[in-house]
Amino acid sequence: MSTSRVAEFDVVLTRYLDIDGAPLGPLPAFAADAADLVPLYRALIRTRTFDAKAVALQRTGRLGTFASSLGQEAVGVGAASAMAADDVLVPSFRDQAAQLWRGVTPVELLLYWGGDERGSDFAGPRGDFPISVPVASHVPHAAGVALALKLRNEARAVLCIIGDGATSKGDFYEALNIAGAWQLPLVVLVNNNQWAISVRREAQSAAQTLAQKAIAAGVPGEQVDGNDVITVHDTVANAIARARAGEGTSLIEALTYRLSDHTTADDARRYRGDAEVSLHWHGEPVARLRQYLVGQGAWSRDDEEHALADAADEMERATEAYLAMAPQPVSAMFDHLFATLPVSLRSERDEAMGGEAGHA
Amino acid sequence: MSTSRVAEFDVVLTRYLDIDGAPLGPLPAFAADAADLVPLYRALIRTRTFDAKAVALQRTGRLGTFASSLGQEAVGVGAASAMAADDVLVPSFRDQAAQLWRGVTPVELLLYWGGDERGSDFAGPRGDFPISVPVASHVPHAAGVALALKLRNEARAVLCIIGDGATSKGDFYEALNIAGAWQLPLVVLVNNNQWAISVRREAQSAAQTLAQKAIAAGVPGEQVDGNDVITVHDTVANAIARARAGEGTSLIEALTYRLSDHTTADDARRYRGDAEVSLHWHGEPVARLRQYLVGQGAWSRDDEEHALADAADEMERATEAYLAMAPQPVSAMFDHLFATLPVSLRSERDEAMGGEAGHA
């Protein structure tokens, strides 16, 4: 018999700050001056404040079902802050952290979650995709966008964010495999928050890490501490730099934890204990970065109070604007269906707008 | 920064016989006596003879489109011979080698490829699936069958065969991932014949090996020389033994080469050169085992002549039986659609059988 080892792989986990915000060694260049991290910290707070507001609006009947990102803010903030403005974000339904950083406004997000399509017509990052509610089906879109960038020889990259549960879906594998085969400028970031509604990460796959799913596609895969915004930013920045440089696709698994219910329609106590959740409050991303900044003298109690007040204020104003928004006309259902409404649909539109119909 | 290696993997390639049929070391126990390999050799010849006959029938208008297994016979023979009768085969469209070994008759195969559904109503392995023409969509079936066996606590296993192209399809990943998570008694065998119609294996995926796709599912994956029936048999037997023992799912990539056109409807010279094909005739599975058997004194020129004549004879008789087969009644379209034909379809059946219809 002859046996030969024809391929070898490993998966590496990286973190810069420990669970209490203490540096585990020198930080990457972008983080050398703690003051430079303050915008990231403000973004974490802004996201958390937005989420709390959205949940409150839902609880009082003024918003639809909403998916909070509580505890996972560093994934979106770290990743989006590593993107250039002309990179393209292809987000999931829990990616308001990244969307807010990219310039989608709180009013737009509230509009969307409040049941108004205009919320996906962002004034800001016009090339970004709207969120994908169907799990993983946007990874092929991200690959398609990345192919477009490559075909045009543009040094731009695409970031697609998915959940741990999404790594079980065929779309994810198909798209990652093609992106690998074609060396597309794509970074797929897995927000591994340990749960897919009521199903634990361990029940999703026997793979010890989700990062190793990259091996199936022949692309680099690695794990990062997803509650350490410095690590997320640095790792995504490197992957995007590779993508922009024509070095192809990467997969990054960010380890974090979903501290909230799955959505406002979910009651997580049906399937997981409070003790488990409590445990994970230790090490959550906002406190972690704050501890580091405070330790470095870059952040004070006063700063904190102001930042919280600013965020609360912004979300209060956004809520008012959202609630004051005039409704869309009924014809909106038809107005964007096609570039030009087919003649055959005109009478339907008229009927929808209040005219009596003939028989269909 | 802290980085830790959290997982390590490798992929191993195994072969027992070299490209000229010389043993590379001691053979596995089942192959210790070369005479015991004669049935495998006969099966290789039988498959090749069947394929040649089927292609000839197609060329003369007496069979539909057909997918030859030329050059890949050892994959199916090696695998099927490693199965127990009560294991379940879930084959692709190029798996006549495995089907023939399992007891599907040449007449049944000809019937199927000749456009008659009765060809999938095998008298032999009644629990085996019919072949899947849609690529990879049968891997979930195999996982479902494996789950059934596990739920009934039966020490049986499922073998599913797919092509290299099939490893790009979401169904493959979804099913392998679930099988891994649930430790199902499933062996997925990839016939990597280097081509998916006109698309090279390398264009299918950046993965250096297809075996490493197992890593994404957290299950063992390995490569074997798919032209060495001894290696295929041994490796599949081990994987099946693990499956039967409750140790879960495996992926095996068998390296081989499609010496024929994709199907009789294909003309491979459009996309690959004769030189490449000629190269791969050296090392093909029939000659390889023959060389070994002859070298061991277990096979003679005489044996060869007789074996070829026997196979030719069998296929001649099968052809006659196939061509003599009375056609199905027209009502057959309706007879197997449901356990009981809904009342509403009775008039359609009557009309199809020749009665005039009312307006539908």
Added chain:
Amino acid sequence: MRDATLVEAINAALARAMQEDERVLVLGEDVGKDGGVFRATDGLLARFGPARVFDTPVAEAAIAGMSVGLAAQGFCPVAEIQFMGFAYAAIDQLLNHAARLRTRTRGRLSCPMVLRTPCGAGVHAPEHHSESGEACFTNIPGLRVVVPSSPRRGYGLLLAAIRDSDPVVFLEPTRLYRAVREPVADDGTSLPLDRCITLREGGDVTLVGWGGVVPEMLAAAERLAAEGTQADVIDVATLVPLDAETILASVAGTGRCVICHEAPLTGGFGAEIAARLAGPGLFSLLAPVERVTGWDTIVPLSRLERHYLPGVERILAAARRSLRHG
């Protein structure tokens, strides 16, 4: 069993089927401990254990495809797809495999599976959670397509679907899950899978439809009665195989028909009913067949949802148009 909602009736039917036949399995996303996002499978894990009720990874094609494998082995899998918006990934398995396993093996293997999924709008759900996609399934030979519209019918039809020897797509209108309660006798009695259900006999006009619009049809019939017009109201219930006789018989009496469904008009299954009327039923018709359906548009997000849904007023208007003829 005391008064039950539709979702409770579905739950009771699942429990009953699992109780009476150990081959029945329940699988899907969050069907275990969580009891399903609508609680349709609530309590089943505790009662029947993890060998009969299991949470799957997020993989709809595999949920359907594994069900084919389980069914071929003699189990009766009841797979839940969390919302119809995610069921399209399962069409390939249903069309290419489930629906034809019996035919292609000439009966050697068969596929007694049920694919359940909530459908339809009306509960202000997120994007992709409000569609009525039945027409993607109704032209697939070998498949049955069933849509219950009340707790009792949900119970009886689901039991029948599970007991059936062939694949059934079972679509549960989300907005009816908790809309009403009615007494449901949990006695294992199923309803036939090839009959429409006449809910009201009138004789002046036929209102026929399925799913979420059935209560609207009944409300419209009340309003019509107040105006002195008596409507036949027919819940199609099983779209395929279609019981055209019951509909034709009603229209033979009324001469007028309003077909109602929530899915878009063009290519919707309502067209099939209209086609039966235009064919064998033609000479019964006194007025053009009316269809009151969702528009040929994407179901809007919640703010405009009520402008999409076909409701009582549109049904009434159609019925009155119909009554003006002849």
Added chain:
Amino acid sequence: MRDATLVEAINAALARAMQEDERVLVLGEDVGKDGGVFRATDGLLARFGPARVFDTPVAEAAIAGMSVGLAAQGFCPVAEIQFMGFAYAAIDQLLNHAARLRTRTRGRLSCPMVLRTPCGAGVHAPEHHSESGEACFTNIPGLRVVVPSSPRRGYGLLLAAIRDSDPVVFLEPTRLYRAVREPVADDGTSLPLDRCITLREGGDVTLVGWGGVVPEMLAAAERLAAEGTQADVIDVATLVPLDAETILASVAGTGRCVICHEAPLTGGFGAEIAARLAGPGLFSLLAPVERVTGWDTIVPLSRLERHYLPGVERILAAARRSLRHG
């Protein structure tokens, strides 16, 4: 261009579209060097190069999903699915994404893609290669569904589909690929995507259908003419959006209609045409609307295929039944 078959006309339209607009890309399995298993993309790789024509791995959902991404970025991808039997894996992407990208972003992003695939039976193809699955697509708002039935119409409709700003499913009847040749002017002239095409005017009975049955309808019309009956023959061509006017206008003249398609009867798109007749067209009808279609069964393997396919004899019988009325 000299006389062309349908597949040559498709090829010419692809080349023309790529020539005139560099945003047009062709992708799919074996579309490159192999030129597509039916040769529809033959020569395109050599002419336009690997940045505009690319072979994909075997992954239909991703082919459709990547096309959405490409289209959102301003390309006009023309994706080939090798056979309709493998297109069902793409429905999820078409329904949940392609068809609604414009609507859900209020026009910020759009999806000008074409998904081409051969469809239908009649060439003794292997299992899963003979289905007519158009009804899976015709109830999806935001999607256009087109089925050409001759070389000229294939050329003009495909050009229109590629130039259209929204997603189009383009189904090419396999058995017509090489059935006939006709002169096709490769002059870039497209056909409208919202009109039926009247192939013959008669006035006694309307034969309406699409795809593989169109030649059968024409043959039936010849036979009828020999008997002294003149048929209108209408190729629907674009199923969605449906040009009901042309059909209604014809039936207003004839009073009789035979709807023909290869897909199974129940839930087939022919029902939509019948429904328009039962509605606005009712008072034109002198005879019950006839539908001549595939049976509600799985398309059989090749040996029984001819017993499945609706052909001239069944069309004639239906037309004659229709003519016996009034």
